[in-house]
Amino acid sequence: MPNFEPDHLEKLAFAIYVAKGTPEEEASVVASHQVKANLVGHDSHGVIHIPEYCERIDKGHIVPGAPFDIVSETDSTAVIDGNWGFGFVVTEKAMKMAIDKAKSTGVATLTVRRQSHIGRLGDYATMALNSDMIGLITADSGAGPKAVAPFGGRARRLGTNPICIGVPSDLDGPVVLDMATSAVAAGKISLARNRGEEVPLGWIVDKDGNPTTDPNDYYAGGAILPVGADQGHKGYGLSFMVEMFSGLFTGLGFGIDPKARHNDGCFISVYNVDYFRPLKEFKTSVKEFAEFIKTSPPAAGFSEVFYPGEVEHITEQKRRAEGVYIEDETWRQITELARSLQVPESIINN
Numbered sequence: 001m002p003n004f005e006p007d008h009l010e011k012l013a014f015a016i017y018v019a020k021g022t023p024e025e026e027a028s029v030v031a032s033h034q035v036k037a038n039l040v041g042h043d044s045h046g047v048i049h050i051p052e053y054c055e056r057i058d059k060g061h062i063v064p065g066a067p068f069d070i071v072s073e074t075d076s077t078a079v080i081d082g083n084w085g086f087g088f089v090v091t092e093k094a095m096k097m098a099i100d101k102a103k104s105t106g107v108a109t110l111t112v113r114r115q116s117h118i119g120r121l122g123d124y125a126t127m128a129l130n131s132d133m134i135g136l137i138t139a140d141s142g143a144g145p146k147a148v149a150p151f152g153g154r155a156r157r158l159g160t161n162p163i164c165i166g167v168p169s170d171l172d173g174p175v176v177l178d179m180a181t182s183a184v185a186a187g188k189i190s191l192a193r194n195r196g197e198e199v200p201l202g203w204i205v206d207k208d209g210n211p212t213t214d215p216n217d218y219y220a221g222g223a224i225l226p227v228g229a230d231q232g233h234k235g236y237g238l239s240f241m242v243e244m245f246s247g248l249f250t251g252l253g254f255g256i257d258p259k260a261r262h263n264d265g266c267f268i269s270v271y272n273v274d275y276f277r278p279l280k281e282f283k284t285s286v287k288e289f290a291e292f293i294k295t296s297p298p299a300a301g302f303s304e305v306f307y308p309g310e311v312e313h314i315t316e317q318k319r320r321a322e323g324v325y326i327e328d329e330t331w332r333q334i335t336e337l338a339r340s341l342q343v344p345e346s347i348i349n350n
């Protein structure tokens with residue numbers, strides 16, 4: 001299995017985006033978010049997307065260097081128009097802005113519309129917790145193509161509508177709940193398809209609403225199910241509410257427009273802990289709470305209890321040491337693209 005140094009992947013991604021006309025500062029933000037996703041184990045949001053993002057640049061769906069417009073603003077709120085920039089770039093700026101506002105207001109809330117894919121939400125919540133704030137972020141797809149069937153339905157009506165909350169603590173790893181409200185993030189279906197693997201039962205249904213393990217059935221008109229399997233009404237309810245925050249509250253809209261660009265509407269809210277409880281005390285409490293939770297003896301088939309974000313933290317340590325596995329098909333697509341853009345072989349092969 002080919003394992004790659006994260007630095008190699010980041011330099012290659014950077015070179016490809018720059019060759020596609022992306023300003024260097026933005027290319028570096030996009031490359032670093034994508035490789036970080038690979039490092040923490042979310043390969044579905046990693047370098048696998050490079051060819052797709054480049055296609056979107058070609059179609060004008062992603063606009064490198066797009067202006068970051070503040071549509072309206074108060075001391076503790078803002079509405080951002082990303083003008084179809086890279087979602088990573090726009091949302092990173094928006095999260096920085098929210099953190100800056102909450103330094104003097106205690107709480108800040110922003111909405112973001114008209115930007116492309118923001119990738120792994122955990123990165124933005126981590127920015128908040130690194131600034132000693134709780135960070136909440138949700139995303140949806142506006143009128144973009146849909147992936148998820150509502151509970152009780154079989155046709156796609158929702159995005160995978162992720163929600164993410166990060167909390168500062170004294171633990172080694174960041175406490176971050178970062179989850180699609182669907183049974184699985186859509187990228188994990190394409191990853192399984194690229195790897196020639198089946199997906200677990202309960203992730204998707206085929207075009208007739210029948211449960212299936214073949215990832216190809218999803219692309220042939222099937223749908224992803226909401227999180228929760230036989231309790232899917234709760235996952236569906238969460239997804240519905242994510243749509244309220246990221247689609248309707250942002251003014252992005254909803255529905256299915258087959259020609260719509262990929263559009264991650266975003267809701268961001270940050271809470272400056274010190275305004276509510278002494279920071280040091282709170283961070284200690286969160287650590288003690290996680291340690292208390294972890295004292296639960298493991299259930300059959302489990303080795304231990306993890307706090308939200310711990311699995312990603314452990315995976316990151318491992319992958320930093322051992323490198324990142326990239327499946328042959330993904331590597332073939334990336335290197336073919338890089339060569340077509342005259343990226344030097346020294347960068348492709350490190």
Ligand SMILES: NC(=O)c1ccc[n+]([C@@H]2O[C@H](COP(=O)([O-])OP(=O)(O)OC[C@H]3O[C@@H](n4cnc5c(N)ncnc54)[C@H](O)[C@@H]3O)[C@@H](O)[C@H]2O)c1
Pocket residue numbers: 042045117118119120121122139160161162164176177178179180181183184185186188264305306307308309310311312
């Ligand atoms: N930008 C977008 O449009 C978009 C859409 C959907 C998902 N995503 C991203 O996709 C990524 C994957 O989402 P997902 O729902 O497949 O994640 P997941 O199911 O792998 O993990 C969800 C959460 O569960 C926690 N977790 C995982 N295993 C655990 C265990 N054994 N014990 C305790 N906690 C555990 C993780 O730390 C994480 O917080 C996320 O980073 C999300 O932000 C992005």
